[in-house]
Amino acid sequence: MSDPIIVFDKVTKSYDGATQVVKSLDFAVERGEFVTLLGPSGSGKTTTLMMLAGFEDPSGGTITFDGRPLNNVPAHRRGIGVVFQNYALFPHMSVAANLSFPMEMQSVGRAEREERVRGALDMVKLGHLADRRPTQLSGGQQQRVALARALVFRPKLVLMDEPLGALDKQLREHMQLEIKHIHEQLGVTVVYVTHDQGEALTMSNRVAVFHHGRIQQLAPPTEIYEKPANAFVASFIGENNKLDGTIAARDGARCRLRLPDGSEVRAMAGTDLPVGAQAVLALRPEKVLIGPAAAGENRFDAVIEELVYYGDHTRLRLNLGGSDSFTARLTFRDGLPALQRGERIPVGWATANCLVLGPEET
Amino acid sequence: MAGTAPSSPARKLSAGRLALALVTALILLFLVAPIVVVFPLSLSSGELLVLPTPGYSLRWYEDFFTSSRWLSATWNSFVVGIATMILATLLGTLAAFGIFLGRFPGKALLLAILSLPMVTPVIVTAIAMYFSLSLVGLGSTLTGLILAHTVLSVPFVLLTVLASLQTFDQNLLRAAASLGANPAIAFRRVVLPLIAPGVATGALFAFATSFDELIVALFIASPGQFTLPRQMYAGLREFLSPTIAAAAVLLILFSVLLLALNEFIRKRAQARGASPSGPTA
Numbered sequence: 001m002s003d004p005i006i007v008f009d010k011v012t013k014s015y016d017g018a019t020q021v022v023k024s025l026d027f028a029v030e031r032g033e034f035v036t037l038l039g040p041s042g043s044g045k046t047t048t049l050m051m052l053a054g055f056e057d058p059s060g061g062t063i064t065f066d067g068r069p070l071n072n073v074p075a076h077r078r079g080i081g082v083v084f085q086n087y088a089l090f091p092h093m094s095v096a097a098n099l100s101f102p103m104e105m106q107s108v109g110r111a112e113r114e115e116r117v118r119g120a121l122d123m124v125k126l127g128h129l130a131d132r133r134p135t136q137l138s139g140g141q142q143q144r145v146a147l148a149r150a151l152v153f154r155p156k157l158v159l160m161d162e163p164l165g166a167l168d169k170q171l172r173e174h175m176q177l178e179i180k181h182i183h184e185q186l187g188v189t190v191v192y193v194t195h196d197q198g199e200a201l202t203m204s205n206r207v208a209v210f211h212h213g214r215i216q217q218l219a220p221p222t223e224i225y226e227k228p229a230n231a232f233v234a235s236f237i238g239e240n241n242k243l244d245g246t247i248a249a250r251d252g253a254r255c256r257l258r259l260p261d262g263s264e265v266r267a268m269a270g271t272d273l274p275v276g277a278q279a280v281l282a283l284r285p286e287k288v289l290i291g292p293a294a295a296g297e298n299r300f301d302a303v304i305e306e307l308v309y310y311g312d313h314t315r316l317r318l319n320l321g322g323s324d325s326f327t328a329r330l331t332f333r334d335g336l337p338a339l340q341r342g343e344r345i346p347v348g349w350a351t352a353n354c355l356v357l358g359p360e361e362t
Numbered sequence: 363m364a365g366t367a368p369s370s371p372a373r374k375l376s377a378g379r380l381a382l383a384l385v386t387a388l389i390l391l392f393l394v395a396p397i398v399v400v401f402p403l404s405l406s407s408g409e410l411l412v413l414p415t416p417g418y419s420l421r422w423y424e425d426f427f428t429s430s431r432w433l434s435a436t437w438n439s440f441v442v443g444i445a446t447m448i449l450a451t452l453l454g455t456l457a458a459f460g461i462f463l464g465r466f467p468g469k470a471l472l473l474a475i476l477s478l479p480m481v482t483p484v485i486v487t488a489i490a491m492y493f494s495l496s497l498v499g500l501g502s503t504l505t506g507l508i509l510a511h512t513v514l515s516v517p518f519v520l521l522t523v524l525a526s527l528q529t530f531d532q533n534l535l536r537a538a539a540s541l542g543a544n545p546a547i548a549f550r551r552v553v554l555p556l557i558a559p560g561v562a563t564g565a566l567f568a569f570a571t572s573f574d575e576l577i578v579a580l581f582i583a584s585p586g587q588f589t590l591p592r593q594m595y596a597g598l599r600e601f602l603s604p605t606i607a608a609a610a611v612l613l614i615l616f617s618v619l620l621l622a623l624n625e626f627i628r629k630r631a632q633a634r635g636a637s638p639s640g641p642t643a
Contacts, residue, residue, distance in 0.1 A: 053536070053540060054539070054540075055536050055539075074539070074544075075536070075539035075540060076538075076539040076540075076541075076542050076543055076544050076545075076548075077542075078540075079542070080540060081540060081541075082536070082537065082540035084533050084536070084537060086531070086533060088531065088533040088534050088536065088537035089537075090534060090537070090538075090552055091556070092555045092556055101538075101541055101543070101551070102541035102542050105541060105542030105543050105547070106542060149541070150540070153541065153542065
């Protein structure tokens, strides 16, 4: 049932022979999948994409695409569509000529070319701009042309390198949905690079979180968010309160973590950590309960250090478990409760909602 | 613009401003007068290169266009100039693209070596060319002269093309490759159209370099193969006929035409907005 279109086998990349930008990548992408490479800048995600596109050569290992190894296959013979961050449209050609270009390379007949150019422009809702020059279009329109151009020659795989990075927030969210719909409609495999976790979570079938040239976790968005594999993923994706402690007891999937102030937290044990090991508790601010609702196994008293109102939610900074930057994100369905800075309130969370992870590697 | 602006400075005709205007006019006259002088000389009706002219006529232009020596010199100049332009443009453009893309040690050194003919005294290049071309049997031939002029012209093409490549977005090459274009097609369909203004300017410079060139022509061309500058030089030494002035005027007008052409190319490139694609990210 597994039908991988891309397989990375022990792929490494070093520009200077000393420091490895990418360290032994092993992963596969299924046919028709939308996989996002997510990570901070310098994490190796863009280098990985460039090796797949053929713009960089791996220093070691093999990349297999559609059953054949890509070593020594130049970029122009790979048949992989690429969407660039700065669009890279040919400024001396009209929009239609930009789209026609890849099909001319494939020696597609004129009539079919024109028909497919029309189809692709209609798909991105730009049919009326076929004769314009790219410089006469807005950023969003140029990005849609770049998208259409990368798809019009029917590649099996399309790579996107931070394609929405230059657009404003509203347009970006609109384009995210548009790209997602096009992917669903065409069934093409997409490998997408971004440093925007929101983009990664909303668009992808699976997300590969990159850090220090390695994939820290490759999993569906829900798993990345709910069950981060390590402390880096937990802090990079979304927000997490992190409390340092030592494992006091273990019982299968559950454990007890002792905090520096002596109190203990019951949590899910994310990784295999023996009793006595240093560990980090990761807890999402939106999972924190206060007041009478804080009645579960984990129940503490905490002082409100700061209270910030955001309209749709309120954030509390609390002094808890040896940390004075413990954050709770509260949404109130029935009006705001009267909370004061300096007030001592009950705080708690469900055991199932917090995760104990190994300390972050450096 | 804060501060106290001087009240209408253009109206203030102080002594200083007057002196500046005078000096500027004198310098301009100094630069232009020698060139302007050949115009009345070329229209002289007399036999001698003297001012004032005894009267005006077009007889020296007629002499230019009927004399086989002048016509063959003109023909040779155009043959050498156009061949030099084609060769130098081809070599210079490819060299510029290679240097632009290449990531190799000694890039700056290579660029310096290739631009060396621009700063080497022409007489040195001429002597070196004379000996080396004689060694391979190309001394005293037009082919040899074309090769020597190409060496002198390549730096101009190289530098103008390199300048126009500065605004070329290398992602366009990657885009072309991802769309299935091999490097040769990508160069012809994507790079060349975008750097065309620079290539055209370089070609004009190459042509002009060869067309004006005297010293190398003296050394390399055979005694029977005169180019225009060489014919003028010979004419000046042997018989001071005002035909030289007529030829000079024709050369000046032709140079102005080349300059105008260059300006036209530049303006058109600006109007077409030869700027990198996309926003500045």
